[in-house]
Amino acid sequence: MAEEWGMLYLCPTPIGNLKDISERILDTLREVDIIACEDTRNSLKLFNHYGISKPLTSYHEHNKYDKAKELIFKLKQGNDIAIVTDAGTPGISDPGEVIVKECLDEGIRVTSLPGPCALITALTMSGQKTGRFVFEAFLPPEKKERAEILKELKDETRTMIIYEAPHHLKKTLKDILEALGDRQISLLRELTKKFEEVKRTSLSEAVAFYDNNEPRGEYVLVIEGKDRKILRSEKEEIFKDMSLGEHMEIYLEQGYDKKESMKLVARDRGISKRDVYNALLQTGK
């Protein structure tokens, strides 16, 4: 890391309310040499409001790899650069992730300033459990990949957070209901704006509601994780008629080693690893 190299600053911007920007972020935007924006026209509205006038350049989904190289060259010349995406925290469901990795690979210093992020705002006001959660960003549009992700989420016990645009909402809700079964969901829209709304309901009711009402605004879906007790009894039911050897095979085939497989089998059956070990010894497996 060369002392004279510049630094990359990830600068979150408001997700709806122009006032949601910290003094530190404004100072940083005023002090850096270049601001790289996902959409310069969009960011200009914010910069004009706060009297920020800096050289701007575009850094978006379609130029992120080439542009990252160009920005790294400028950072190595000693320029400090801020990354600003359309809304919220750069790196969360936007191109920010690429430049961070490339900078760290090159030994360039990176810092991320705290600020607005739709997933955290949504989760904290969703009424769902916040202790353990998983962020799924946007579900992939491609059918096979989408089905795979939804299959993985079926037994997820943590609260799940998903981003969605209004024109895909109906289909996404239906797909989630079909894959996960009915459960609680909070739909959050227009966060930090005048018509901010949180709708706490069930997945089936949400599907029925949007069959008769057009979705409006950007959405964050916060979905209840699966109840651990239900998951355990479902697994016990599945494994009831299976021998320990067959049960072990399931995990070995997935690439787990013997020790890890024993641990997972023990967890599924609610018994100790030692019990699994001893039983397998007796059967000579």
Ligand code: SAM
């Ligand atoms: N980087 C952003 C962040 O930190 O949240 C997310 C960018 S992602 C391209 C845009 C998605 O974030 C939207 O489709 C929506 O799901 C969510 N989002 C952003 N602003 C929102 C708002 N004001 N209300 C509800 N959801 C919002």
